[in-house]
Amino acid sequence: MEYILIKTLEAMATFVLAFIVGMTYGGVVRKITGRAHNRLGPPWYQNFIDAFKLLSKTRGIHHGAMHFLGAAFLMVTSVVSLMIIPVLAPGGDAWYNSWFTNMNFNGDLIFLIYIMTFGPLGMAMGAGQTGNPNSSIGVTRGLSQMVGFEIPWVMALVALMITYKTTSVVDFMNIQRETGTWLMFANPFAFIAAVLAMLGMFRYSPFDIVGAPTELASGPVSENGGKFLFTMMSSGSVFTFAKLVLYVDLFMGGANNLVMLVVKTFLLYMIPVLYGIVSPRYRTEQAVRWFWGWPTFIGLLAILYAVIF
Amino acid sequence: MYNDKNSKKIVETIQNWARSHSVWVLAYGTGCGAIEIAPTMTSRYDAERLGFRGAATPRQADVMLITGYLTVKTVKRVVRVYEQMQSPKYVVGFGSCTINGGMYYDSYNTINLLDRYLPVDVYINGCMPRPEAVIAGLAKLQQIIREGKANGAEKYLENLEWYKENQRKIAPNWIAKAPDLNW
Structure with missing residues (x-):
């Protein structure tokens, strides 16, 4: 009983950490975008104010039961992937390290590949119920884009699985600690393919074709205001953090303490953000063609590298 | 404790502070005033630093800017958009046209006073109001x-x-099933 209680508290600590860091990253990204536009930009805590304002809206209409499922699926996706991914390395030196390794098990990488596509599917159902044409177009674009970036992403993961004969994220972290080499250097092709897939995963320009504000009026979320939008915004932030942590765990050896975690995830997060600031937007078919070009080829190279060496 | 009058007041104060510092603007570009929105939002005047x-979409918006004259035809759409927004919601009348019709005061198909059709919180006068005036009006709204x-x-x-x-x-032959606040 006590064990379960402690586990629950640890899970809540992980969630609070992910929420705070994710929302702060959102605000910092807005600030950086503002500075790149030669503006002052909003303060870094602007996202917290926005979230609180959305939460304190007094009216929020819905379009039927399925509409709730969109927000609920997103929430489930982000929380479950956060719980599966070990946030800090289990054998690290900090005293709080055991708090943040929650429910990982052998084979969690395969489960993560599945669960990370779960949110967009739920969003598709929720957006379909709202009856807004922009939502339907946005969902179609989002699923097409997912078909694009999933292929190099899965190829990169399969290359790692072939090399080290394991599907557990903790095992990958242990291997990197024992050999002393990060996997981004051990199999560089896999890392490059994963980073190129990451550009589509985080949906910044040029791959912001799902929410395209001027084109689709924010796409799948266009009928959601108030508390619905708060749920989507906060679970989006948590999910962003979870994905960054997964990348850090797999390719950069995980993090031993919270400072290293924030440094590594922030550096990684800057790749799609800074590339996005200077890029215009692709059309859907251009995006898919881009993902099935060089990223897939490099993913193939990664698998060959894993098989041959 | 939550229903206690004083704690309600405290919660309300915090909520109002958050609402005033996070205002999402739906710029309904009806007239020429929409041209002043771009410089207000971009690098020279940068309204985002104040939380704008x-x-x-209307569902996500807090404040609707009516930027200029409204014809009889657009009033229908504006009312529909306003009713789609989730409360608390605000309206800012932009330019002389929303106050007294401006240069279209005797036109047969524009309305003269926006306040008769929608509850306006803040008017920004001028033809056109410069971005400084827009930001002053938005600060008044805050x-x-x-x-x-x-x-x-x-x-x-x-x-209603x-x-x-x-x-x-x-x-006359528009609103058959009004009031429909759900759309």
């Missing part, structure tokens, strides 16, 4: 939100009959 941000006086949505619901009657006058 463009909203893509101030009245913070004081809890920006209750246009409640006013609209209380006097009066507003609907005025709307019906200019578009």
Whole structure:
């Protein structure tokens, strides 16, 4: 009983950490975008104010039961992937390290590949119920884009699985600690393919074709205001953090303490953000063609590298 | 404890502070005033540093900017958009046209006073108002939100009959199933 209680508290600590860091990253990204536009930009805590304002809206209409499922699926996706991914390395030196390794098990990488596509599917159902044409177009674009970036992403993961004969994220972290080499250097092709897939995963320009504000009026979320939008915004932030942590765990050896975690995830997060600031937007078919070009080829190279060496 | 009058007041104060510092703007570009929105939002005047941000759809927006004259045809759409927004919601009348018709004061198909059709919280006068004036108006809006006086949505619901009657006058065969606040 006590064990379960402690586990629950640890899970809540992980969630609070992910929420705070994710929302702060959102605000910092807005600030950086503002500075790149030669503006002052909003303060870094602007996202917290926005979230609180959305939460304190007094009216929020819905379009039927399925509409709730969109927000609920997103929430489930982000929380479950956060719980599966070990946030800090289990054998690290900090005293709080055991708090943040929650429910990982052998084979969690395969489960993560599945669960990370779960949110967009739920969003598709929720957006379909709202009856807004922009939502339907946005969902179609989002699923097409997912078909694009999933292929190099899965190829990169399969290359790692072939090399080290394991599907557990903790095992990958242990291997990197024992050999002393990060996997981004051990199999560089896999890392490059994963980073190129990451550009589509985080949906910044040029791959912001799902929410395209001027084109689709924010796409799948266009009928959601108030508390619905708060749920989507906060679970989006948590999910962003979870994905960054997964990348850090797999390719950069995980993090031993919270400072290293924030440094590594922030550096990684800057790749799609800074590339996005200077890029215009692709059309859907251009995006898919881009993902099935060089990223897939490099993913193939990664698998060959894993098989041959 | 939550229903206690004083704690309610504290919660309300915090909420109003958040509302005033996070205002998502739906710029309804009806007239020439929409041209002043771009410099207000971009690098020279940068309204985002004060918490203003463009909203893509009415469901997500807090404040609607009516930028210029409204023809009889557009009033229908504006009313529909306003009713789609989630309260608390605010309206800013932009330019002389929303106050007294401006240069279209004797036109046969524009309305002269926006306040008869929608509850306006802040007017920004001028033809055109410069971005400085726009930011001053938005700062005024922030101030009245913070004081809890920006209750246009409640006013609209209380006097719904009066507003609907005025709307019906200019578009007689339009609102068949009004009031429909859900759309």
